[in-house]
Amino acid sequence: MSLTDELAAERAALQMINPAPYNAEAPAAALATEITPTEFHYVRSNFPLPEHDGTLQIGGAVQTPITLTLDDLRAMPAHEAAVTLECAGNGRPAMRPLPTGEPWGDYAVSTARWKGVYLHEVLAQTSPSATGVDVRFEGADHGPYHLNPVLADTDRNNLTFVRALPLVQALDPNAEMLIAYEMNGEPLGQDHGAPFRLVVPHWYAVASVKWLKRIDVLTEPYAGEFQTGHYMYEWPDRPPEPVDIMRVRARMTTPAAGSTIAAGSHAVRGKAWSGAGPVVRVDVSLTGAGEWYAAKLEPPSGPYQWQDWSFDWEATDVGRHTVRVRATDAAGNVQPEVPPWNRLGYGNNAIEVVYVDVI
Structure with a gap:
């Protein structure tokens, strides 16, 4: 079976929202189970499926930069957690006037069992600087981003998905953030961030960067298209606020x-x-x-x-x-x-x- 055939089989049960980049809701029946089967888990992507060289580089304001492979991560102590992930735009079409963005219904939410290593344990190996403020997470996915037409054409044609979290939260062992390489007992599939991705409990899924490629500790707050451009609450009557934890x-x-x-x-x-x-x-x-x-x-x-x-x-x-x-x-x-x-x-x-x- 070709990769295209495999993806088609994996996506067969989902309700497609956008074919390119591929975005799809879970079927209604997926909310009936405690753990969402992988083939029913919704898919959110900002760019086409990327190629990944199989390495994760960690650097920036650290004493010991490192490069890890999937085998390196599997050799570290493994942890598992069932985590509910919801797209921040879930239910967008119910708002009036209708906002811009992917027209998700109400099924861009799923719960999977993720396995991987704790982010704070990986960061500890690098000895982050005491001057560190944010941790920047870069995915391998990139390409044109049609949802921001005000960007210059050259930028729009080669944006990369990048998000950041406060360093104090990334280092918090109680946060139990994962660099995950398995989903529901199987290696991550293409749509869900293979070979490894970030899984950030409690937060809207935008924080759980897929196809993780690089992590950098920053000494200044991070600003970027997916941090301060999109994924901001732009209220009509008060200052904007960042999208963070899922609402009840x-x-x-x-x-x-x-x-x-x-x-x-x-x-x-x-x-x-x-x-x-x-x-x-x-x-x-x-x-x-x-x-x-x-x-x-x-x-x-x-x-x-x-x-x-x-x-x-x-x-x-x-x-x-x-x-x-x-x-x-x-x-x-x-x-x-x-x-x-x-x-x-x-x-x-x-x-x-x-x-x-x-x-």
């Missing part, structure tokens, strides 16, 4: 939106997650402005993954019902009624409204 959100998986069910008892189910800590409460409302009822919320199976919730609904009234779902996290964040509009359409965590017909 609950999704309903059963019954499906627009479905028809027979009158009687039904289990309403779904997933909830937040980058600010575990979800502590999920509420369900059965009318547009009615009372909220507490759902049964399952404890998290791990510190970085979504949680299951369920609600027993006595659907005895025939007719159309609007079912709303609202999550609250441990930091006290509650989903808003309307999307938090910003120019580039990031962070839509508005309360979901699902229509169900009872017959």
Whole structure:
């Protein structure tokens, strides 16, 4: 089977958003499982699939620059974590006026089990300078970037995907950031960042740089297209803010939106997650402005993954019902009624409204 055939097989279950660069949502059924099968995991790319020479260079403001291969990483102590990743633009088309950017529906979110080495342990080998401020992560992916037409043509034709994190966070052992080389027990596939990628728990997935090629410790804050150009909340009434941790959100998986069910008892189910800590409460409302009822919320199976919730609904009234779902996290964040509009359409965590017909 050729590489093209392999990719086609891997992508068959996904809902394509853009063919080039390839972006695709998970199928609705993917939200029903604790761990998303790899073939159902959504794919987000800013450029075409890159070539990678198999090495990871680490330098900048460090005492000991190093170059690592996949074998070097596999020789280090391995760690695994189930991590929910969500695209910052998930749900963008629900905002009004419609922002620019990929028109993701509501399924640019998935949970996989990642295996690799801790970022802080790798950085420790290089002895970062005490003057270090940020850590810059460069992917191997590059090319024209059509979403910023104000750039000069020469720049637009050869941008590279680069992001940065504060050095203090990258060195924090409690953050458990991974340089991952396996996904769900298998080597990383092309769409998911082979041969190795960054996985940053709690943050929107833009921080989890794929096809990782180079890491540099910087003595000045990093500024770049994907750090301070895009992936910024550009609010209409206050200064811009960087996109960072995932906003609290609950999704309903059963019954499906627009479905028809027979009158009687039904289990309403779904997933909830937040980058600010575990979800502590999920509420369900059965009318547009009615009372909220507490759902049964399952404890998290791990510190970085979504949680299951369920609600027993006595659907005895025939007719159309609007079912709303609202999550609250441990930091006290509650989903808003309307999307938090910003120019580039990031962070839509508005309360979901699902229509169900009872017959």
